[in-house]
Amino acid sequence: MDKVTDKQKREDSLNGVGCSRKRKEDARFIQGKGNYTDDIKMPGMLFADMVRSPYAHARIISINKEKALALLQQQ
């Protein structure tokens, strides 16, 4: 008896418990249609970049966002 039949017989006798199941999501993953976050493109999409403080412990005196907003204007 070959491997496949053995496996089939075993799984049949288990009535579903512990049987391997075909995954529904595989079809898109193996064809390059995963649609991960980085794959998504939308009209007018913007990109964010986190600017973190270079200081471990400091008081925020002001947030100077003019330069960042000027980039948006350029778009």
Added chain:
Amino acid sequence: MAKQAVSFTLNGKAVDVLVEPRELLIHTLRENLNHTGAHIGCETSHCGVCTVDVDGQSVKSCTLLTVQAAGSDVKSVEGLASADGLHVIQQAFVDEHGLQCGFCTPGMLMRAYRFLQENPDPSDEEIRWGMSGNLCRCTGYQNIIEAVKTAAKNLQQA
């Protein structure tokens, strides 16, 4: 710098793109040609998720400038299945549970596609070596090797 016109074949279809000389092939494929099957994992040629086939060789497409691909024949995971259905390698990955999150899978498939042409009847050891440029963060290596083994067997019977 002035953009350059580059022409190559992608999955059997002629494509023309206008790119900066510094642009990498993976970015052209994903951003310009909307082929998002090949992913970007590290951008330093370590992880292999961007692997495509260029003129009969496995290439990490974050290693190649698009201008270097001019005139070449590029095959990506989108071109693996045909009108007849899934490629034998794709089916083997499904059957052997050779993927979990699926992120590394396009690279794995394209590497396996080339590897099994280089070595149609590999041993386990040879598969491990042959696929060693592709990383899987789910660490599902055992089933990936089973999938490549099954694919090799089925390709030989086909």
